[in-house]
Amino acid sequence: MAGYKPKVISLTKRPGQTFGFFLRVEHGEEGHLVRCLEMGGPAELAGIKDGDRIIRVNGTFTDELSHSVVVDLVRNSGASVTFHILDEASYKQAKAQGVNLSKPQSAPVANGVTKQAPKPKLCYLVKSSSEYGFSLRSVKGQQGLFMTEVIPGSVADRAGVKVNDRLMEVNGENIEDSTHDQVVDKIRLAGSSFMFLLVDEETDRYYQNKHMKIEARLATANHLPHKPCLIKMTKGPDGYGFLLKEEPKRRGHFIREIDRGSPAERAGLKDMDRLVAVDSQEVDSCSHEQVVDRIRQSGNNCCLLVVDKDADRMFEQGKVSPMLFWDDMKDSNSPPSYTEAINLPAPVQPSTPVQKREEELKPKLCKMEKTPVGYGFHLNGIQGVYGHYVKVVKGGAADRAGLEDEDIVIEVNGVNVEQSSHEEAVEIIRNSGSSLEMLVANRSVYEQVKAKDATITRPLPGETFNVQVHTADTPESSDEGKHREEARPETPTEQARERISSVSSTSSEDGVDERL
Numbered sequence: 001m002a003g004y005k006p007k008v009i010s011l012t013k014r015p016g017q018t019f020g021f022f023l024r025v026e027h028g029e030e031g032h033l034v035r036c037l038e039m040g041g042p043a044e045l046a047g048i049k050d051g052d053r054i055i056r057v058n059g060t061f062t063d064e065l066s067h068s069v070v071v072d073l074v075r076n077s078g079a080s081v082t083f084h085i086l087d088e089a090s091y092k093q094a095k096a097q098g099v100n101l102s103k104p105q106s107a108p109v110a111n112g113v114t115k116q117a118p119k120p121k122l123c124y125l126v127k128s129s130s131e132y133g134f135s136l137r138s139v140k141g142q143q144g145l146f147m148t149e150v151i152p153g154s155v156a157d158r159a160g161v162k163v164n165d166r167l168m169e170v171n172g173e174n175i176e177d178s179t180h181d182q183v184v185d186k187i188r189l190a191g192s193s194f195m196f197l198l199v200d201e202e203t204d205r206y207y208q209n210k211h212m213k214i215e216a217r218l219a220t221a222n223h224l225p226h227k228p229c230l231i232k233m234t235k236g237p238d239g240y241g242f243l244l245k246e247e248p249k250r251r252g253h254f255i256r257e258i259d260r261g262s263p264a265e266r267a268g269l270k271d272m273d274r275l276v277a278v279d280s281q282e283v284d285s286c287s288h289e290q291v292v293d294r295i296r297q298s299g300n301n302c303c304l305l306v307v308d309k310d311a312d313r314m315f316e317q318g319k320v321s322p323m324l325f326w327d328d329m330k331d332s333n334s335p336p337s338y339t340e341a342i343n344l345p346a347p348v349q350p351s352t353p354v355q356k357r358e359e360e361l362k363p364k365l366c367k368m369e370k371t372p373v374g375y376g377f378h379l380n381g382i383q384g385v386y387g388h389y390v391k392v393v394k395g396g397a398a399d400r401a402g403l404e405d406e407d408i409v410i411e412v413n414g415v416n417v418e419q420s421s422h423e424e425a426v427e428i429i430r431n432s433g434s435s436l437e438m439l440v441a442n443r444s445v446y447e448q449v450k451a452k453d454a455t456i457t458r459p460l461p462g463e464t465f466n467v468q469v470h471t472a473d474t475p476e477s478s479d480e481g482k483h484r485e486e487a488r489p490e491t492p493t494e495q496a497r498e499r500i501s502s503v504s505s506t507s508s509e510d511g512v513d514e515r516l
Helices: 067-075 088-096 155-159 180-189 201-210 263-267 288-296 309-318 323-333 338-343 397-401 422-430 443-451 480-487
Strands: 007-012 022-024 033-035 053-057 080-086 121-126 135-139 142-148 166-170 193-199 229-234 243-245 253-256 274-278 301-307 355-361 364-369 377-380 389-392 408-412 435-441 467-473 513-515
Touching: 022 067, 033 053, 053 067, 053 088, 080 088, 121 155, 121 309, 135 180, 166 180, 193 201, 193 309, 229 263, 243 288, 274 288, 301 309, 364 397, 377 422, 389 397, 389 408, 408 422, 408 443, 435 443
Parallel strands: none
Antiparallel strands: 007 080, 022 033, 022 513, 053 080, 121 193, 135 142, 142 166, 166 193, 229 301, 243 253, 253 274, 274 301, 355 467, 364 435, 377 389, 408 435
């Protein structure tokens, strides 16, 4: 297929989080498939779609590798991974035409846009019990110091350092005119960690031909282990649910006192995150009042760039701005319409006696950790009928994870249980260990999707977990909870149900379905 165009997408996750999707192989389907995108997760925000095929992980061609090997490639990437991805239609067309996908016939594109000019790279090295795993060399008649003897699997290798990279800066200080011994001394004096600005041969040649100075502000932050976090929130009835404070003897504006269950908590804000930017505008030089006003001016939707303590310390050590991450997102990670979407004013709805309201048919991916009293839900069923629904203990792990009474269980840790007996589902749950992920949908969503003869783990035609149906909604009953009740089809009464069993734990088995 001449001119197929893979997307190049880099994802970053915070400690304890995932990349926000399942990696699967499926009967009757070729390739390594993206499934069950987590709403608001790194993968969805980067523009990855359900059904996309992953053909490279960190440059390694994956189409001929086993599922377990590809999973290990992703997991061993740490907090950041780069994918080459083909959409489902292009992948199937390439396969039908016998294209060798390991030899791309055109330059990769990032979200449909031709790949950007090459960039310098920032690499952060933190010394372990062993050495850093690289050497420096100079070339007679050639300016600069170059990386050599980069040991596979070493600190340097994992940080993104490659053989023949030219060293430009150490901790924000240019070393182009320094001697070999001077640079070695700078590295030794830096202690147990330091940041390099490096260029590979192609990038070095590009900037020399353009007569441009290579600076950290032009670099990519994709190789850095600690990344800022992009937080997208929709205001709730009580606001976003956090306070913005200035801390004594600390530079910047900090997130404090996050309300449980608030938009801020659900979006991933953490206590003591430092706020870097609001809707792409850096706020370091702004007063507290100016930042608060900027957030208020965002309306009902706000996008924040924040850094935790480790990321903040790393960027400060390298004397670079976390806004580099925003530039990387803009160039290669965000869907093309993302920036416009968060800044457009909300459309004004006409005032009419009855308005049609769209209900998104989306499942929920709920993640929870077992407490001393279990997960805090009961798994119930109806005698002689496939399917399982939950009864949630208020204040328990399940409640905090977003499970609601009457939610229908679709998958447990990636294992589909819709056609499993109650005993089989209970067994999967009991073998789970100390953590659990459940894909669920409220009864209204589930029954409407099933009425369309669709599978909830697969996208409906042209969509990804996002089928629209219209339901009448009066202004008086616009509350979401009321709307869900009105839209729910009739179900057996509590008296008509026979409770089978109850549990407070679940798990998954190893297979061809991995959460990433």
